[in-house]
Amino acid sequence: MPELPEVEIVKRALEPAMVGRRVKRLVFNRADLRFPLPEGLPLALQGQRIERLLRRGKYILGFAENGAGFVLHLGMSGAVRIEPPAGTSLHEKHDHVEFHMDEGPRVVLNDPRRFGFLDAVGREDCQDYPALAAMGPEPLGNDFNAEILAVAIKGRKTPIKSALLDQRIVAGLGNIYVCEALYRAAIDPRRRAGDLNAKECTALCMSIRSVLRDAIEAGGSSLKDYKHTDGQLGYFQHHFAVYDRVGQGCGACECDIVETGGVQRIVQAGRSTFFCPEKQG
Ligand SMILES: [Zn+2]
Structure with a gap:
């Protein structure tokens, strides 16, 4: 199960693939992971430039220029794959979510056991998101001693x-x-x-x-x-x-x-x- 270091590495790898690029399409290949996938998210992010990714605990958050955003948790078995724009798409089993970035790579969430989740969360209200609101300090940050x-x-x-x-x-x-x-x-x-x-x-x-x-x-x-x-x-x-x-x-x-x-x-x-x-x- 990915913990803070693994999630941090995923975030760092995603930055060049997503930040500063527009979301051409967000594709859900099924209706749910651990929870239902957020129906309105593909439209909210379509054509929007991703401004920032950040990690909080074991969660990755991403926000677009219009304030729309997402929270991603890899669960027990979730992993992310970045496919170069020119490369052939692999379409592996358990590829559940695909971010197609404009003139950029395809970011694929693969999760065989589906304990992970993706949800919609706006930049303005992410502090109130239940899983994040009660979370303790970041161990590598200044609020932990x-x-x-x-x-x-x-x-x-x-x-x-x-x-x-x-x-x-x-x-x-x-x-x-x-x-x-x-x-x-x-x-x-x-x-x-x-x-x-x-x-x-x-x-x-x-x-x-x-x-x-x-x-x-x-x-x-x-x-x-x-x-x-x-x-x-x-x-x-x-x-x-x-x-x-x-x-x-x-x-x-x-x-x-x-x-x-x-x-x-x-x-x-x-x-x-x-x-x-x-x-x-
Ligand atoms: Zn010993």
Whole structure:
């Protein structure tokens, strides 16, 4: 499932394909994804120049010169493909939404499981859009720091792992980067969120930022390849320290995995958590 870094990379890749260009046609190949597709959007955007794309949490927003716009979420399996204007259209299975840009590429949303969605949202009222209105601070922005995190998790009895998945506490994190950030901060994912002290909040805040920045950097380098392929944007290879590494040594491991058993997997709130029992014990 794409998390903040993957969505950021998609946004960056879409910018040259969409910003400054007019929407020639917006085509829906079916009536719904997770929710019904917004019927009025194709007409609202037709002939309009896209002025700006931005990312908020795991959402991409786009606004046209007339103030009309869209919000896109990739869900579990959604990916974006950019097809060059001169290239042959691939028309793959599960291509549900197509932005045909004037004198530009075709931007295709492919989503086999259809947990993603596209909705209409105007530039003026995007702040009130339900999924965005309640969203916590951007972890890479100036509104996120150790004090703000401490206030947000104060008194919370849920494990810190689950608290960090709550988009109202901090935006954009999912299962992978929460596991990685807790590992970097050497915090046991089972700890009660409200029990973290100021020093731990500082370490966690810094780890969240660094893990996201590193992933964006890794995605940025994989982006170069996309210019030469028909690869689907939304996923890239990145090396994880603990995620999906059961029984193996953690990141820069000095742990004796014969003794510790290596990275462990537990289930918290129905989701897998990976952690190093030595560093996060
Ligand atoms: Zn370890």
